[in-house]
Amino acid sequence: MRVWRAFPRGESVDFRAGDEDPASGDTWGAERTVRAKVLRALLLRGPLEEGEIAALKITGALITGVLDLKYATVDAAIRLSHCRFDSVPDLYGARVRQLNLSNSVLPGLTSAILRVEGVLRMTGCRMRGPVRLGGAQISGALFMERAEFTAPDDSEPVLQLNQATIGDDLWAPEMRAHGQVRLTGASVAGRINVQDAEFDNPGATALDAQNLNVEAHIRARCVRARGRVELRGSRISGRLDLLHAHLSHQGDTALRASSCVIGELWLRGGDRMRGALNLRRSQIEILTLEPEMLPDQVYLSNLRYTVLTPHEPAERRLPMLERDGGRYEPHSYEQLMAAYRHVGDDDAARLVQLAKQRRRRTTLAWYGRLWGYVQDATVGYGFRPLRAAVWLLSLMAVGSLAYGLHHPRPVKAGEAPDFNPVFYTLDLLLPVIDFGQESAFAPEGWYQWLSYGLIITGWILATAIVAGVTRTVSRQ
Template identity: 60%
Template sequence: MDGMELTATEARVWEAYARGRTVDLRPTDGAAADSGAQWGPERTVRAEVLRALLLDGPRQAGETPLLRLTGARISGRLDLQYAEVAAPVHLWACYFDEELDLYGAQLRQLYLGRSVLPGLHAVALRVDGSLRMSGCRVRGPVRLGGARISGPVFLDGAELGEEGVRLTEPVLALNRVTVDGDLQADGGFTAHGLVRLTGAVVAGNITFDDAVLSNPGGTALQASNLSGGTDLRAMRLSAYGLINLRSARIPGRIDLSYARLSNPGGMALRASSLMVGELWFREAAPIEGSVSLRRSQLDLLYIVPETWPEQVHFDGLTYSMLHPHEPAERRLPVLDRDFDGYVPYSYEQIAAAYRRIGDDAAARTVLLARHRRHRTTLAWYAKAWGYLQDFTVGYGFRPGRAALWFLSLLLVGSVTYAARHPHALKPAEAPDFDPFFYTLDLLLPIIGFGQEQAYAAQGAYQSLSYALIVMGWTLATTIAAGVTRAISRQ
């Protein structure tokens, strides 16, 4: 190479490049790249040598150039800003002294698996194939904002940031990135700080299974306006800080089964205006911190009541199915925790979900609870009318109670007037007295059997007749109001 004398190690790398062969500098003891700062010249390659090799390296007829370097210490800053690199770059289990700079670069393929870096500056990077950072250890920020990756992105097992060291910027910035394959941040992926996926578009699956996102008191995952092609899997995720999925679009499933979401004193999950096929919290730990699902649209919501936190935001939440099937009495207390207080739409949603699976009794229980909750917001006179409807007919959702009241009043009147007949107003024209139909005449405000017009009770018995008339009208009015209301909701 003109103007630069190569070391023996660098000469090996230079010669292997043209034939696409691997140069593995690891000793037989298999020491990890974390100890790279102590590696000597036999394992060191200067960044300027790699830059020259990638931009103007040798070619050999019939061979495909490929940089395959394993277990090397990269000294100096590897600066490939705006560079167009035709050969795939595989820097496996390498140790970088300084931040890798790929700002605006165009690469065919980039593998950095199991490497140790102080940081990665790759804003607006273009990769024609895949980007692999499996098992990487990056102490500083990984900047990939606006990148375009034509294949998958692998971050499985990577660790970004340092525990106890809070950066002023995201440890992983994937905002406005476009990934034409999957995004895998699973297999023990750990981020000590903010992971930003704002406005990212991922054509395939997004996976955070077994990941740890730690930014206590702050935002652990900022994924507002995220667009996924299939599912977002985060099974067994441990998140310390806010998970923000506001306005995300996931056509398949967001799976938070067995996950732990913790942000005490703040919001643990913000998923307002979310559009997703299914949202799963199967056997997830009780959420520490509030949850917002305002205006979100789901086909299926899977969660047991114990998983919900002490404060929720449900206004405008729409879903078709609610699993697993639980008695209405176990679901209803969660609605009392809504930050907005009484939200009638939330009751309607649960009732509709019960009706879809044929559990009409549970649906009626929910709607009755809705009216009772609404009653607490009314003026005293409206509350009184509400209590009367509830006591007599359960707002129309307890028709058996109305029948019991009616039969009880009918029995009292029949027995009373059988013992003491009212006197006939016109004895010569009056029909034979019947205490049962006389009481029925008093109770029914419209239908008449001719008894009430022919006979009149006196004294205390007259007072009873007035009471039966009033209770009959009240019972009829509350039944009509309750039934009308119940029918209008179905």
């Protein structure tokens, strides 16, 4: 009768005797028990008073029976806070102005394709069964901070928001979900905040948010996920903030954000990811990756990004390109090289190009690998041109010393020019230059074999220099 009299005037009825836990609501007596049939009658055909705004506001009650509002249209706001429900409310297809279940304990909630004109609040709720909000349309925000979702079995997700549409923010910091949370195809016009939240579904998918569309940011700092975090095909216009996150899915993928379009992705400051990181085919404007967080397997094929932060030496970035299942992905090297060039670090970009050629070498046949080793040793595939000068000077010093101590005999006595061991050695080494020394003198014995070696080495060195500088051979 208290509830019935308060409803037309929108007054609140508080049954609490103090700071009580609704989980112990089974022990509350008849003086705190309200039948769900009474609430349904009030909401659908309750008394009204002229000049007053009706609303159902109850705190600290035990609600018995099924609150059946299936397909109902309710104009009054509903607030059932700190209450205990002994049956699962059925709001399937209902239309309500506002729904507040803050700090209540429920055995679940059936509310697929629910329409809420204002705000849906489940702050501090403890759900002991599946919460079905698939296809819901919430014009305002959805609040689930400090809410806890569990289910007696894992046959279905503990929280279903698939294909839901939220007109404002989804606010759920410190939320606890012991089972799968499903957000596939959901659309959020504002932000998603799951900071300090926990998604616990070991050995399976903890958060399934494929094809999620978020118009602002996702704040997931310090989030803890045991099980896969699935974001494949999602569009996040702002920032996906995973600072200090703890992601774990041993033997499988811990985070899959493939085929996504993301403004900024922050992965830094947390523990090393336990499980694979998959960013294949995604497009990210600013990618913040801390090497210490990266797992043993990182899949980056066809990943595109403009800026890579923090700025690290190429030696610290290259190992992540070698963790893509042992496969050679040339695009990953090209993308990293472009990121270094974007910030003007040409030395790091050249080092990435050199690493790309060395990695490509492992995919070639034995003769290709042999030629690759020659290019690498001589000129570093063209990215270490000073090596050619070192080789030339070393061979010239050897030849000059050898032929300076033992002059080769002239081919035609009396017609040969004065012998010069330095230019004679250069004639042997440089196939396109002729100082007239090589044709005028003929060494004998092992000096002749030395000349053969210098000629062959000169041709190999010249060919490697041309191939390395132009990259015409290494790109084939």
